[in-house]
Amino acid sequence: MSGHSTYEPKTGFERWLDMRLPIIRLAYDSAITFPTPKNLNYWWTFGGILALCLGIQIVTGIVLAMHYVPHVDYAFNSVERIMRDVNYGWLIRYMHASGASMFFLAVYVHIFRGLYYGSYKAPREVLWILGCIIYLLMMATAFMGYVLPWGQMSFHGAVVITNLLGAFPLVGNAITTWLWGGFAVDDPTLNRFFSLHYLLPFVIAGVVALHIWALHVPGNNNPTGVNVKSKADTVPFHPYYTVKDSFAIALFLILFAFFVFWFPNALLAPDNSVRANPLVTPQHIVPEWYFLPFYAMLRSVPNKLGGVVTMFGAIALLFVLPWIDTSKVRSMRYRPTMRLYFFIFIAVCLVLGWCGAHEPADAVIPNVTTFTLGDYDLNSMVWLSRVATLYYLAYFLIITPVMGLTETPLPIPESISEPVLSHPASGPVAAAAATKKG
């Protein structure tokens, strides 16, 4: 899409089609000859991995929907029947359930990669925002998908999360009633969640197409953050990145298979193997691991509305990040101080996840009580998540804009080709060139 198309139709049919719908040209230009910076590292393979994840979720999901019954009386048993009586149903269902976790694992790596290498900065703001939209859609889809097996955690998770929207003044209750299709989470809720859970992945696929389009206009960012200057900086996407992405995808599939075949229940809560019972609330209602950091933020604010606003605000900050960041340098490779704050930021996100998995009053250091500060003991998960939430917010609202103005970055290479001597060419062509020089 950027630069001239070098596609030449070879057959009569291709020439005929190219005049009418240049779809082969589009595929050729965007997946074969597309000039890609030659220094992309393995963190850049997660885009391809995510495309595969979406594909796996859609294909397994379509098959599951053939056997699933969206009704409060049958949903739980129908999922179990899939695992017992459908041919390879256990494989399809465990791929879908573990696949959600794998999808989020990959998307988090992908997002952190974008943050570290400044991939959100001009001219890639729209690309970044489309990515944030995909992430939001993924969260909605995953949440509704988790409700469908109608286990205890499905049901009570749905109650907790939908009730959050009730925190908004004036319209809150109307929104929850509208969302539930009644006055409680019940059969209408399950049915609409099923309908939307089937719809949203295709919306995601559409936004992914826009995401890739927006990627192909400015082209890939790269670990140096330096713009592509000449043809020497790039290689054609195929075969160079098709093979590198394939290798990374295969590695990722090994991890995926490890969970699907040997530890499929490691990522599922035991409570979700108990059929939903509105009259019995599980001891600890905990969301899936990929929501835990936001869950911790939600609970860190004593006021319900404040918690909801903080949680959504934490995601909203991502959308405006391109305009918050004042740094002229894209890649944190050349921003040693900012890089330190970034690594603390990753640690803080993990700490928030850890806090989210525990009860607010649980002690951070076991068996130690200090003194009560406000509502909870100082040595409690809730206080740790308060500190962590503050850092999360400060990272975007204070550290990012201030550091961009005050720090002194390291010298930036002239071009992509300059700093890439860590892996010099080793094949016969390069060897011949070296001999000629010598």
Added chain:
Amino acid sequence: MLRKGIALAVFGLALVGTPALAATTSEEPKDIHWSFEGPFGKFDAEQLQRGYKVYREVCSACHSMDLMYFRNLGQKGGPFYDPKYPNPIQNPYVKSLAADIKVKDIDSETGDDIQRPATPADKFPAPFPNEASAAASNGGKAPPDLSVMAKAREGGPAYIYSILTGFVPPPRGLNVMAGRYYNPYYPGDVSSFWTGPKDQVPKGGFIAMPPPLAPNKVTFDDGTPSTVANEARDVAAFLAWAAEPKMEERKEFGLGAMIYLLIFTGLLYASYRRIWRDVSH
């Protein structure tokens, strides 16, 4: 030095601290070895057969297994699988096991309710007609369905084994209500029934199920001694199988998939190295 200072400060703060609130507690499930652990683990068919007998003769008096059909007992990986009968519906042993049990049906001529011997295609019948009657007959609490019990509790089969073998007389100072039984492995909070020192509240909770197993309660056909531990272990293994009847198939399939993926990954890495060797990057 700094670390010492922090430790002292923490210790100092701990002294002025307030006691932690009471919360749900239970003993960690007993550490027990299963044949079906790990990526290569398989169920022990004889253990599953004994476990089925324990379920049938003891547990099934109160606990349903709604997701189980008699045919499951004869399917591949099941306790009574016979390679001569790949279709478990035709397995004569499974047929005779099913025929021992009466299930409800209607007379197709008259529409009257009848009882007939079960066939392999029938579900395990539930002991009570509905949840209300199950609760009414069991001290107000319906016994939970056991189909996926081994997946539905933290610790799985080890938890089931620990509950079944974990009944102990309540410690002195613990008041137990009539119809409830103290079990240290059952999650609960017994602090309001505890008259002893506040910092020594026993772990565990009160379960509505009386100790179900006893020595010689089930006679094992293969001569295995009928101790409570053996009965508990075998029925826990049976429930683990019932919760994941396709586990063996899954692990075998996974081994093949993993070998394929490793070879494929190796080939891709070799291709990657070969394609990139002329590019300095």
